[in-house]
Amino acid sequence: MAxxxxxxxxxxxxxxxxxxxxxxxxxxxxxATRERxxxxxxxxxxxxxxxxxSLASGRTGTVxxxxxFVNRWFYSQVLAGVDSVLRAHDxxxxxxxxxxxRVHERFFTRMPLRRRVDALIVLNLPLSAAESEALVSxxxxxxxxxxxxxxxxxxxIDNQEGASTAVRHxxxxxxxxxxxxxxxxxxxxxxxxxxxxxxxxxxxxxxAGIAYDPDLEVPGHLSIDEGASAMAQLLSLAEPPxxxxxxxxxxxxxxxxxxxxMGLSAPDDxxxxxxxxxxxxxxxxxxxxxxxxxxxGELLARQILDALSGGDEEPTQVVVPTRLVVRGTTGAARxxxxxYHSTPRPGPEPDQHSTTAR
Amino acid sequence: MAxxxxxxxxxxxxxxxxxxxxxxxxxxxxxATRERxxxxxxxxxxxxxxxxxSLASGRTGTVxxxxxFVNRWFYSQVLAGVDSVLRAHDxxxxxxxxxxxRVHERFFTRMPLRRRVDALIVLNLPLSAAESEALVSxxxxxxxxxxxxxxxxxxxIDNQEGASTAVRHxxxxxxxxxxxxxxxxxxxxxxxxxxxxxxxxxxxxxxAGIAYDPDLEVPGHLSIDEGASAMAQLLSLAEPPxxxxxxxxxxxxxxxxxxxxMGLSAPDDxxxxxxxxxxxxxxxxxxxxxxxxxxxGELLARQILDALSGGDEEPTQVVVPTRLVVRGTTGAARxxxxxYHSTPRPGPEPDQHSTTAR
DNA sequence: CGGCGCGTTGTAAACGTGTGCATGAGAACA
DNA sequence: TGTTCTCATGCACACGTTTACAACGCGCCG
Numbered sequence: 001m002a003x004x005x006x007x008x009x010x011x012x013x014x015x016x017x018x019x020x021x022x023x024x025x026x027x028x029x030x031x032a033t034r035e036r037x038x039x040x041x042x043x044x045x046x047x048x049x050x051x052x053x054s055l056a057s058g059r060t061g062t063v064x065x066x067x068x069f070v071n072r073w074f075y076s077q078v079l080a081g082v083d084s085v086l087r088a089h090d091x092x093x094x095x096x097x098x099x100x101x102r103v104h105e106r107f108f109t110r111m112p113l114r115r116r117v118d119a120l121i122v123l124n125l126p127l128s129a130a131e132s133e134a135l136v137s138x139x140x141x142x143x144x145x146x147x148x149x150x151x152x153x154x155x156x157i158d159n160q161e162g163a164s165t166a167v168r169h170x171x172x173x174x175x176x177x178x179x180x181x182x183x184x185x186x187x188x189x190x191x192x193x194x195x196x197x198x199x200x201x202x203x204x205x206x207x208a209g210i211a212y213d214p215d216l217e218v219p220g221h222l223s224i225d226e227g228a229s230a231m232a233q234l235l236s237l238a239e240p241p242x243x244x245x246x247x248x249x250x251x252x253x254x255x256x257x258x259x260x261x262m263g264l265s266a267p268d269d270x271x272x273x274x275x276x277x278x279x280x281x282x283x284x285x286x287x288x289x290x291x292x293x294x295x296x297g298e299l300l301a302r303q304i305l306d307a308l309s310g311g312d313e314e315p316t317q318v319v320v321p322t323r324l325v326v327r328g329t330t331g332a333a334r335x336x337x338x339x340y341h342s343t344p345r346p347g348p349e350p351d352q353h354s355t356t357a358r
Numbered sequence: 359m360a361x362x363x364x365x366x367x368x369x370x371x372x373x374x375x376x377x378x379x380x381x382x383x384x385x386x387x388x389x390a391t392r393e394r395x396x397x398x399x400x401x402x403x404x405x406x407x408x409x410x411x412s413l414a415s416g417r418t419g420t421v422x423x424x425x426x427f428v429n430r431w432f433y434s435q436v437l438a439g440v441d442s443v444l445r446a447h448d449x450x451x452x453x454x455x456x457x458x459x460r461v462h463e464r465f466f467t468r469m470p471l472r473r474r475v476d477a478l479i480v481l482n483l484p485l486s487a488a489e490s491e492a493l494v495s496x497x498x499x500x501x502x503x504x505x506x507x508x509x510x511x512x513x514x515i516d517n518q519e520g521a522s523t524a525v526r527h528x529x530x531x532x533x534x535x536x537x538x539x540x541x542x543x544x545x546x547x548x549x550x551x552x553x554x555x556x557x558x559x560x561x562x563x564x565x566a567g568i569a570y571d572p573d574l575e576v577p578g579h580l581s582i583d584e585g586a587s588a589m590a591q592l593l594s595l596a597e598p599p600x601x602x603x604x605x606x607x608x609x610x611x612x613x614x615x616x617x618x619x620m621g622l623s624a625p626d627d628x629x630x631x632x633x634x635x636x637x638x639x640x641x642x643x644x645x646x647x648x649x650x651x652x653x654x655g656e657l658l659a660r661q662i663l664d665a666l667s668g669g670d671e672e673p674t675q676v677v678v679p680t681r682l683v684v685r686g687t688t689g690a691a692r693x694x695x696x697x698y699h700s701t702p703r704p705g706p707e708p709d710q711h712s713t714t715a716r
Numbered sequence: 717c718g719g720c721g722c723g724t725t726g727t728a729a730a731c732g733t734g735t736g737c738a739t740g741a742g743a744a745c746a
Numbered sequence: 747t748g749t750t751c752t753c754a755t756g757c758a759c760a761c762g763t764t765t766a767c768a769a770c771g772c773g774c775c776g
Contacts, residue, residue, distance in 0.1 A: 004762055015726045020764060030724060047472045051412040052762035055731045060409065062452075071438035071652070073431070080429035083455040092470070094420075095453045097441040112450070114405045224641065253641055280638045283582065283611055294429070362732055373756045378734060388754060410732030413761050 003044045012040040023048065062092040063304055064117040066107075068125050069099045073278055074293060075123055078145065081297020082121055089305060091118075098125065108134055119304045122147065126191040141307030141315075143300040146193060153303040154317040155296050159193055162289045162322035163200035163245070166273050169287070169324055170243040171208050174333035175271060177216070178205065179241035181230040181251050184219030197247055197275070216241055220251065227254025235262065235270075242333050243271035249278035252286055256329065267331030277325055285328035292320055361402045370398035381406065420450040421662055422475040424465075426483050427457045431636055432651060433481055436503065439655020440479055447663060449476075456483065466492055477662045480505065484549040499665030499673075501658040504551060511661040512675040513654050517551055520647045520680035521558035521603070524631050527645070527682055528601040529566050532691035533629060535574070536563065537599035539588040539609050542577030555605055555633070574599055578609065585612025593620065593628075600691050601629035607636035610644055614687065625689030635683055643686035650678055 009016045014033060021029045022037035029037075040046075054060045065082055067075050079095075086093050094117055098104040108131050113120065117140060124146040127135070132149045135142055143153040170178050180201045183194040202212060218233050220226030227246060231254065234241055246252035252274030259266055266272045274281060277290030299318055306313060367374045372391060379387050380395035387395075398404075412418045423440055425433050437453075444451050452475055456462040466489050471478065475498060482504040485493070490507045493500055501511040528536050538559045541552040560570060576591050578584030585604060589612065592599055604610035610632030617624055624630045632639060635648030657676055664671060 006762080016763080017727080017765075018725060021725090024764095028724065033724080047469065049413070049762050050474050051409045051418070052731090053764075054409040055407070055413055055733090056762075056764040058731080058764090065453075069438070070428075070441065071434045073434075076429045076431075076434035076437075079453075080427070080455060080457070083428065083453065084458070084461075087455070087461055090470070092474075093453045093455075095423075095437075095441065095451045097438060097445070099438070100442070103442075103445055111405065112448070115407050115409070116450075253638075257641060280611075280641070283615060283638070283642075364732080374733075375735075375757080376755060379755090382734090386754065391754080407732050410761090411734075413763085414732075414734040416734090416761080 003046045005046075005048070007044055008037065008040045008046050011044065012037045060116060060118050061090070062094050062117045063119045063121060063301075064094045064096060064113045065121045065123065066096045066098060066125060067123045068097075070095070070097045071099075074276065077293040078123055078297035078300075081294035081299075082301045083297075084294075085298050085301035085305070111138070114138055119143070119308060121145075121300050121304060122149075141304060143303045143307075145296060145300055148192070151315065153300075153307060153315040155299045155303065156317075156319055157291045157296070157322050158319050159196040160200050162275065162291070163197035164204050165322065165324050166245050166275065166289050167201050167204040169273060169326070169330065170245065170271060171204070171210075173243070173271065173330060175241075175243035176210055176333070177239065177241045177243070178210070179216040179218065179234045179244040181227055181234075181244060181246040181255060182217055182219050183222050183247045183251070194247060201245060222248050222250055224250050224254040224257070227251030228258045229254075231255035231258040232262075235259075235264075241270065243330070244273070246272065246274045249274035249276040249281045249286060249288055252288070252329075253278075253280070253284060256284060256286070266329040271330040271333075273330050281325075282327070287327045287330040288325050290323045290325045296320060361404045363404075363406070365402055366395065366398050366404050369402065370395045418474060418476050419448070420452050420475045421477040421479060421659075422452045422454060422471045423479045423481070424454045424456060424483060425481045426455075428453070428455045429457075432634065435651040436481055436655035436658075439652035439657075440659045441655075442652075443656050443659035443663070469496070472496055477501070477666060479503070479658050479662060480507075499662060501661045501665075503654060503658055506550075509673065511658075511665060511673040513657045513661065514675075514677055515649045515654070515680050516677050517554040518558050520633065520649070521555035522562050523680065523682050524603050524633065524647050525559050525562040527631060527684070527688065528603065528629060529562070529568075531601070531629065531688060533599075533601035534568055534691070535597065535599045535601070536568070537574040537576065537592045537602040539585055539592075539602060539604040539613060540575055540577050541580050541605045541609070552605060559603060580606050580608055582608050582612040582615070585609030586616045587612075589613035589616040590620075593617075593622075599628065601688070602631070604630065604632045607632035607634040607639045607644060607646055610646070610687075611636075611638070611642060614642060614644070624687040629688040629691075631688050639683075640685070645685045645688040646683050648681045648683045654678060 005016045005019050009019045012019065012033075014037060018029060018033060019037050022034045023041060050061065063086060065079065067079065069075055070079065083093055094113070096107065096113070098107055111134065119141040120135060120138065120143070122135065122142060122144045127147065127149070136149065136151060141153065142149065143155065146156045148154065167178065180198065182198050198217070205212060215237055216234070218230040220230045227250060230251065231244065234244060235258070244255060246255055252272055255272050256266060259270060259272070264270060272286065274286050274288040277288050281288050299320070303316065307315070363374045363377050367377045370377065370391070372395065376387060376391060377395050380392045381399060408419065421444060423437065425437065427433055428437065441451055452471070454465065454471070456465055469492065477499040478493060478496065478501070480493065480500060480502045485505065485507070494507065494509060499511065500507065501513065504514045506512065525536065538556065540556050556575070563570060573595055574592070576588040578588045585608060588609065589602065592602060593616070602613060604613055610630055613630050614624060617628060622628060630644065632644050632646040635646050639646050657678070661674065665673070
């Protein structure tokens with residue numbers, strides 16, 4: 001299809017300039033000519049070359065989305081939100097998945113997005129100061145999820161409030177010995193979420209007059225397995241917790257698995273609360289702190305739209321609320337906390353590793 | 359940053375043509391000049407304009423990926439696979455999420471990818487004949503996952519074999535009354551997977567000398583809820599199945615939930631097998647047919663690389679094997695199948711809707 | 717009737733790179 | 747020493763738009 005704007009111009013008997021104006025719906029073209037141009041374009045099944053257009057205009061009609069892991073529930077959900085509003089405004093979405101450490105590095109040394117996008121959306125990516133600076137130096141609007149870069153647009157949840165609510169929920173149920181499975185910030189980069197949540201945990205306990213016990217804080221990465229081993233560690237304490245706040249639902253799932261494998265259950269033996277409202281949280285009947293996931297993606301995209309269309313407004317920072325979702329894994333503390341057995345309780349198949357509904 | 363190739367040329371005291379050749383590593387440029395050019399580019403922190411480059415060369419360095427739902431586990435996983443190999447070859451990934459029906463239509467009327475990508479990867483998208491044709495008319499290499507378009511590259515799993523294995527597994531455990539929760543092809547478009555699996559189910563039953571009973575085939579969409587209600591329907595039969603093959607893990611999850619809510623369990627009352635090996639299948643201890651998900655994405659991307667680099671080879675069709683993963687939700691059929699109770703069995707909290715480990 | 721403003725259209729110059737072709741300098745060879 | 751071949755480099759055009767500027771026609775008002 002070598003049909004260019006020139007062909008359309010010839011067929012409509014106007015200049016290429018008029019074709020360009022007519023096709024983009026600019027105001028200063030008469031109704032008759034516009035009609036003629038549109039018809040010609042239609043008949044030639046013409047479509048503009050995005051590259052030529054970008055080159056001439058300087059605009060790319062594309063926004064880059066940088067993601068740590070596309071294949072994790074949370075990010076794919078946010079991505080869908082971003083996509084829906086970008087798409088509705090005819091903006092293209094250039095995806096960058098930086099899960100791998102080497103890919104991450106390469107991205108920041110080569111900066112493949114330079115001159116390639118009109119704006120950037122950065123999802124929850126732990127960035128060094130130099131990396132943040134590199135992004136800013138691209139001189140396009142940037143919207144950041146769950147981070148903080150000076151001069152950028154921001155969307156985040158109220159981690160302080162969410163985590164506090166989780167811990168208060170457990171306290172209100174009568175628990176006094178409350179553990180936390182926390183995502184340790186092993187990275188030297190600015191990734192503040194776990195710190196904020198941990199701080200909230202400690203603060204709420206202190207407010208309730210409960211003494212701080214470092215043994216009850218177990219670190220791990222954001223995965224099922226790490227959640228599982230963290231729970232194992234908690235249960236091996238001389239005086240185990242009667243309730244556990246897990247930094248993420250994933251970790252909570254692991255915690256539940258450990259409970260199941262040890263013949264214990266939630267909330268009878270230990271109450272468990274998570275964070276995120278992951279899609280399988282409902283399935284596992286997990287009490288959790290819900291955050292609006294896709295919605296955050298939509299908000300990010302909207303901020304970008306504002307930044308692109310609306311001149312030089314100041315970047316905004318929007319904080320979306322979290323919500324306690326009470327399900328079946330949290331319950332009232334017992335008068336006398338149960339003794340923990342090292343042997344599984346009697347069951348149909350005691351040695352089977354299973355957390356299945358049964 | 360208005361630094362263009364001209365600035366680099368001046369600084370290195372060569373022509374722009376030489377700069378272009380040197381930067382792209384073309385062979386016919388002397389080591390000394392190349393060195394000088396690279397240094398000049400470095401000092402000016404110059405990076406080529408992808409759009410100008412595309413315009414001049416005709417190549418875009420971009421491949422479009424069309425996805426029905428980015429936010430579903432399966433697709434996000436495949437997407438990650440695609441991304442990893444494209445990224446390794448410096449190809450950009452333009453994402454199109456067509457979940458919404460209107461977005462889908464709009465995509466095919468406006469064809470926003472025309473002239474914008476060097477190749478296309480289509481993930482498991484139900485397409486009408488006209489739509490397939492529209493894609494082919496873009497005249498770029500196309501790799502299709504789980505579908506069939508003449509002249510395109512193909513990756514898929516062996517659904518026939520996978521489904522047969524699932525049903526045989528149940529038969530080998532002694533089950534004779536086996537239900538199937540199937541994803542009804544409500545769409546008029548070519549989406550053959552459910553049909554193939556259903557056919558395999560019927561065939562294997564027939565081979566085992568088990569009479570076909572249409573009541574045991576319950577249709578629904580690919581979701582937890584639909585799986586749940588399908589299972590409810592199966593359990594309400596006069597003579598319920600002792601084992602169920604669910605078309606997808608998601609549907610199997612729903613089935614397990616229904617069992618749990620009715621006070622039944624797998625495999626004691628009903629054996630359940632799924633398909634996919636979804637990430638939470640392990641958590642729920644679900645027996646399933648595993649398919650290599652990210653790997654399929656990698657294969658698609660590799661096909662595209664072949665198509666782009668290697669001249670005019672014939673498109674290939676690669677079929678990846680599935681694998682039976684035996685976990686805890688399938689077990690031997692009982693001699694005397696249990697009577698189903700309409701009231702939940704005694705438990706700590708009988709009326710609680712929960713499939714949690716307990 | 718002349719000048720002015722407005723709305724519509726054309727002209728032509730960017731935008732920044734890739735690439736066919738010509739040129740020139742040596743090297744190899746007879 | 748002259749011819750041919752190779753390799754490095756430059757020239758200039760093409761790629762397909764957008765857009766500043768100019769030009770033109772026309773109605774309106776003084």
